[in-house]
Amino acid sequence: MQENLVIVESPAKAKTIENFLGKGYTVTSCMGHIRDLQKKDFGIDLEKKYQPKYVISPDKKKIVAELKKLAKGAQTVWLASDEDREGEAIAWHLKEVLKLDPERTKRIVFHEITKEAIQRAIENPRTIDENLVNAQQARRVLDRIVGFQVSPVLWKKVKPALSAGRVQSVAVRLIVEREREIINFKSETWYRVNGIFLAKDENGNPAELKAELSKRFPTKEEAYAFLEKCQSAEFTIANVTKKPAKRSPAQPFTTSTLQQEASRKLSFSVSQTMAVAQRLYEAGKITYMRTDSVNLSNLAINTAKQKITELHGEEYVKVRRYHTKSKGAQEAHEAIRPTYMENETVGGSAQEQRLYELIWKRTMASQMADAKLERTNVTISVSTAPEVFTATGEVIVFDGFLKVYMESTDDENGHGHGHGNGGQDIIPPLKANDVLSMSSVVATQRFSQRPPRFTEASLVKKLEELGIGRPSTYAPTITTIQNRNYVEKEDRPGVERKFDIITLKNGNISEATNTEITGAEKSKLFPTDIGMVVNDFLVENFEQIMDFNFTANVEKEFDDIAEGQKVWNEMIDKFYKPFHGQVEDVLKNSERSKGERILGTDPKTGKQVSVKIGRFGPVAQLGEASTEEDSEKPQFASLRTGQHLETITLEETLDLFKLPRDLGEYENKKVTVSIGRFGPYIRHDNKFVSLGKENDPFTVELDKAVELIEAKREKDRKAVIKVFDEEPELRVLNGRWGPYISFQKKNYKIPKKVNAEELTLEDCRKIIEEAPEPKGRRTRKKK
DNA sequence: CAGTGAGCGAGCTTCCGCTTGACTT
DSSP: OOSEEEEESOHHHHHHHHHHHOTTEEEEEOOSOOEEEOSGGGSEETTTTTEEOEEEOGGGHHHHHHHHHHHHTOSEEEEOOOSSHHHHHHHHHHHHHTTOOGGGEEEOOOSSSSHHHHHHHHHSOBOOOHHHHHHHHHHHHHHHHHHHHHHHHHHHHTOTTOOOOTTHHHHHHHHHHHHHHHHTOOOOEEEEEEEEEEEEOTTSOEEEEEEEESOOBSSHHHHHHHHHHHHTOOEEEEEEEEEEEEEOOOOOBOHHHHHHHHHHHHOOOHHHHHHHHHHHHHTTSBOOSSOOOOOOOHHHHHHHHHHHHHHHOGGGBOOOOOOOOSTTOOTTSOOBOBSSTTOSOOOSOHHHHHHHHHHHHHHHHHTBOOEEEEEEEEEEEETTEEEEEEEEEEEEEEOGGGGTOOOOOOOTTTTTTSSOOSEESOOOOOOTTOEEEEEEEEEEEEEOOOOOOOOHHHHHHHHHHTTOSOTTTHHHHHHHHHHTTSEEEEEEOOEEEEEEEEEEETTEEEEEEEEEEEOOEEEEEEEOHHHHHHHHHHHHHOHHHHSTTHHHHHHHHHHHHHTTSSOHHHHHHHHHHHHHHHHHHHHHHOOOOOOOEEEEEOTTTOOEEEEEEETTEEEEEESOOOSSTTOOOOEEEEOOTTOOTTTOOHHHHHHHTTOSEEEEEETTEEEEEEEETTEEEEEETTEEEEOOTTSOTTTOOHHHHHHHHHHHHHHHHHHEEEEETTEEEEEEEEETTEEEEEETTEEEEOOTTSOGGGOOHHHHHHHHHHSOOOOSOOOSOOO
8 A cells, every 4th residue: 555645736746756755655646627617507606605516627537537546545645736826726626526534635835846845845734725725716716707708798799609708808908909009100200310420449540439419300301400500510529428337137937938038039939939848848858837936946046056157157157046026926836947957958859959048048147147338428519509419339348147148128129220320339439529520410210110019928928917817828818819810910011111311421411212111010919800899899898807907906805815804705796796787788788799880981872881790700881781671782892801890991992892893705704803712813614713912803904814714724734644534533633732632522642652643543542442531520610 | 712791590609727648730
């Protein structure tokens, strides 16, 4: 009989701990929560004070059976789940489900995964903290109430299969509101003036001093006038100051900061980061990747110190202890760090290697000395004008942590567009009253930047700041709002923008107009039409849930429950009563929401032009539906990809009704052009030919269409490699991925070694016969 | 694949947080 059974949450942890405990202890894992509210019939008994109806999660049945067996054979069961709200609940569910005898059950928590810490935990067992468990039950019940009562309202009032929740709905709101800020953004313009002056460096060689005028000019005329003044001006150093400055390393990684940096530096999506981190964790190369702690173990700090000394010398070491600020953060957990600091690199896939390297550098830097800088500020006065030029230089005196790692920022506007920003590293030696000769003064038209769109990672950052969601849910939440089609991750090309440049050089002033690309986006989150409609509906009708502080407010109450100051189902009752009233009221009284926008009237027919969400997505409508008999039905046309309810104009909408267009006849059959799901196409003789990107369906002519039809026929001819007279249904075709066999509407792969040209009918039949049955069910949800 | 946009009604959808695989493309 096994004396002791220790149950932890994750199997990797179990393995480590078993090694520390040695004989007499079996360590196993329960893989997180083993029970949850039942999914059907709400899962909460509203008649019995919100009593939760728990069921064993289907994917945990096997684990529970195994745990039962092990617990039966153990003298003492040690519940060693995490020390937070969820962990406490896991311990309690285990106790309930495994029907553990209180006499032989002990609750322990580790503050660190070391032999000493575990030994200490074993020596200091406690009982399950019922208050903490109740705080978790309140959290769980509240989330179920919100999710399962608001979602059905959406099914009725907007569209079936939609969802709402405490976390996801607020995440969508952030993106929708940001998009509207961008739509309504009015760019301002001004003129920035940069001067290049001539000086001498330490060795007496010519050196440039780049400076920016402290004033921006709102108009071209004012900028021009200033340059005219500069023509005859004398430029004098008014002031030189030098100040020391320092920069400190960033904290070690948490889930959220890892996702951000992997996104910025490696272009990983948040779920990709988590999947790669999971593999590193399972291979024992990094510590646990779902954490909000910045704490490093003593062991980690010491080995980092050694490694830094070994690689860079002792002066680069600075031991720093980081503490997580957020309340209820788990000091038991550690920051994400390499398990063995001495390993600079690891094997594995390229992605694993890159993510590991990032984690290693960040951890190292966190224990390294500050970088010391010297900042120089120079002011240059202009004899003919009150404005001054300033130049700022920054020289690294001691690199410190910068030797290994520098955190990136999301600031996409930071480093201008190559028009000079007035800054430079090294400032030539100068002193006050030096007179400089001017090489050039350039006024450049600049524009204020619209707010940036969210990336997956910057959205996680924002959610974390708002206290919404947990390390284990950031990635799934981001995935959910994309799967529900509330949000899309997209690239968008920028647009060309013209800007003026006025240059003073060699005493002459010249003007020019340049162009630049602006507003290009890569992997940014855009709200969809349905996302916007759902968001507006929820903000209008469920303000409390959609409030950015809703989570923070209920968290305070959960804390009160955890401290025994509040009774959990009383707290839920206070929330539920008014909330449920609201749900009923909205169901009864609110209008169906279709996001309808009336754009104006069609000048030709005088009919109303509008857009809305239809059964099959966003649709434009010409004319109004009427209840009268024999009244004309309105015309409909789907919006094209890239067009949105919020931004489409009357003209763009009217264009949609110009299709399908009749181009005339070819071979006595009608040729028409239209736009379908896969873009613009030509229809002729019941065949379809894609128009491609280069041809506009609104202007394309018959000649071009015929050309495309012929090209398609030629391509189709080439597509057929072989036909057999005996079996007309069987053909060898050339597809996108090479040759394949088509038979009775099904396609079959040809083995790589086989030359498709030489296939006989017998060969083909054999391939079809031996083709593996398509396994498994098709996933119901399509993205 | 190249459309749809009327209405009825059955049966379904949905939350957040803990954890890993087991699946297919």
